[in-house]
Amino acid sequence: MDLRLGWLNGPCVCLLVLLLLGACADSFVVAAEPSSSVAVKPTSGSPIEITADQIQYLQNLEVYEAEGHAVVAQGQLRLTADRVTLMLLSGTMIAVGNVHLTDPSSDIESEQLELDVNTQAGVLTNGTVFLRQSDTLITGRLLQRFSESHYRAKDGSFTNCDAKDGQIPAWRFTFKDLDLNVGEGIYARSVRICVNDVPAIPLPSILYPIQTNRKSGLLIPQIGYDNRFGFTYRQSFFWALTPSQDAIISPSFMSNRGQGVDLEYRYAMNSTTPAVLNRGQWLMSFIQDTQVNKSRALISGLHRQQVNPDLTINAQAFLLTDPNYLNDLSNSGVQRALPSGDSNLYVSQRLDVGNVYLLGQYLQPLQAGGKDTFQRLPEIGTNLVNIAPFDGPVLLGLESGLVNFYREQGFTLNRADIVPSLSTRMLDIGHVVGVRPQIRFREVYYTRNVADNGTTHRETFWAALEGSSKLSRQFRYGDGGSVLHTIEPRIIYEFVPSTRQGDIVQVDAVDDLPKKNLVTYSINSRLLEQTSRGTSSWVDVLIAQS
Structure with a gap:
């Protein structure tokens, strides 16, 4: 008996233990993979997708550990963190470091979050909760989430006063304990109301309604x-x-x-x-x-x-x-x-x-x-623009209107206004200057004139020649964005001949068309920011002279 025990003593025992552990290791841990992504089905609730730089699966414990830029998606819920641990048996997920959770009702940030993936209830440490429906912002040392609309918090602040990121709200109050139900209200203890973040009024407790309906x-x-x-x-x-x-x-x-x-x-x-x-x-x-x-x-x-x-x-x-x-x-x-x-x-x-x-x-x-004021009862019309026959450079257009002018006292009349137009697309000259000629003819017919019930009409035209150019330069900066500076000089000559309109009833601008022989020149300078989200205008300056 002693010989057997002696044989098991010493280095042989250590070697045997190491061999046994090595044989079992593969049954406990699945090796980490870089830039991994896995799909998981919890006991109840929606499937979960995990993405991270490294993911380990402890098979016997049914635990996933995600490290580095971890992203978890479950239905409409999305969570990002430095490290995430998901325990399937208990349905618990623990996120640590730069935690950010979003769902249709809230936007949550915290140092650490423990969440039940089956009920989406959880606990936050040093967190901030923004509830979209009620425009409510809560901060706290410790926050407990019972549902999307029910929270409790300790040692924090509350406001539903709008303020942009980084700005101090016009008012908020701090508290020791808070219970919040969206659609009903909040109850808070040891409250201090702050105006522009300056403590103003201390209160032992407060009830504050938060009505979403x-x-x-x-x-x-x-x-x-x-x-x-x-x-x-x-x-x-x-x-x-x-x-x-x-x-x-x-x-x-x-x-x-x-x-x-x-x-x-x-x-x-x-x-x-x-x-x-x-x-x-x-x-x-x-x-x-x-x-x-x-x-x-x-x-x-x-x-x-x-x-x-x-x-x-x-x-x-x-x-x-x-x-x-x-x-x-x-x-x-x-x-x-x-x-x-x-x-x-x-x-x-x-x-x-x-x-x-x-x-x-x-x-x-x-x-x-x-009672002698003219009323449009009714007016019908059309506006047809930029019709290009056979996809050529010539553009046709038509504006027309038929109006019945009615009034309680005095005569009434009808007016028909037809304005066909002819123009071209911008014609490039040496890819530097663009030129566009335009002409519009106008025929206006009236069922009566100023003096009697006799009809009258007027014919005229508007002609124009437009020239323009565009200079631009793009300045690129980091993150793929750029700033575009454009300078657009423009000149246009317009001509309208004088017409006979003394016998026309003056109701609106269509009936009074002054002659025109005019040159207008302008310069437009714009500064535009171009990013992946789109284009926004920084500066738009127009200087014109006729």
């Missing part, structure tokens, strides 16, 4: 005194009709004018074009004016709608019960100076080479004029 309720009343209106009081009620519609009802009292009410209605509509928001906003204002002893009202608003990618509808209204309404009741100098209230409907159908349109316009005179 609009709710109906009373707004803050407006109380004041005005030399024109006397004592004023206005109490508004916000009514959230639907997620895409709301209304504000605002009864008001003015001691020098009487009582009234404003009703504002706003809405948004579904659009076939994702980048375009169909919307409208309308206001009806009513007052029982005790100073002039009569009821007065205003209706204003607008509607914007993209019916399809080619058809748009724009409507605008501005109607008053009397022309002195703004002078008596508006605090806006711009409104009091308006010459007329403009209500219109504009419908445009885009074509491959231009558009056709329908316009109806009603003008309510506020300064001068009255």
Whole structure:
């Protein structure tokens, strides 16, 4: 027995252990590979893709270790860090060093993050959380994430005041403990409110609402005194009709004018074009004016709608019960100076080479004029531009409009306006100077003239010769970006002959075409930054002289 034990003692035991460990090593670790990428399926939840400079897989423990520029993607969640450890059995992921996590609802940065990949709950150390929906920024020594909308934090700060990166927000408050539920509010203890980062007001605790869904309720009343209106009081009620519609009802009292009410209605509509928001906003204002002893009202608003990618509808209204309404009741100098209230409907159908349109316009005179003001009810027209027959250098165009001018008092008339045009593409001379001749003919027909019901017409033309050049130089800098400096001199000569128009009814600029014999020269200097994200303008200077 002693002989056997002696045989196992000494260097032989060490050698045997080393041989056993060497035989088992391959069952524990899969060798690291440079610039590796692996796809992993956790116990529950979406698949995970890991990319890093080096990835090791501890097979028996089912643990992945990613080192160097680690990137983890799971559905819409994306995480980057210096080092990431993923433990599949527990569903835990630990990220260390320059941690940055983004998902549709939040943007998170921290020194260290421990995350449950099945529930996406986790704990952050020395982190910052930005919640997009509520425009909320939280910092903390320790933050706990229960869900995309529920966080707790210790020893940090909170604000939802907009501030660009690196700028101090107008206000925020620091806290010892904070509990946040997006859509409800926050509760914080040991609070100190800071203005421009200067501690101002200490509070033992605070409740602060964070509403992401609009709710109906009373707004803050407006109380004041005005030399024109006397004592004023206005109490508004916000009514959230639907997620895409709301209304504000605002009864008001003015001691020098009487009582009234404003009703504002706003809405948004579904659009076939994702980048375009169909919307409208309308206001009806009513007052029982005790100073002039009569009821007065205003209706204003607008509607914007993209019916399809080619058809748009724009409507605008501005109607008053009397022309002195703004002078008596508006605090806006711009409104009091308006010459007329403009209500219109504009419908445009885009074509491959231009558009056709329908316009109806009603003008309510506020300064001068009255029932003898001409109204466009309606106008139809076309704008066709840059039609190149057989893809040649010659370009054709056509502008036309047919208008019915109506008014309550006085004569009415119709006008037809046709403007065919002929031009060329820019003709290069020695690849240094570009020249482009242009000419437009204009025929305008009226169903009556100034003196009687007889018809009248006018023919004229506009001719121009344009010359231009372009000098440019590109300055490159690091990261593949560049700055482009351009200098563009331009000269154009325009000629319009004098025409007979004394017998033409003057309604707008089409009816008054002065003769022209004009040379205009200009120089345009621009400085543009060009990067992989696109081109942006730094400087754009135009100097012109006629």
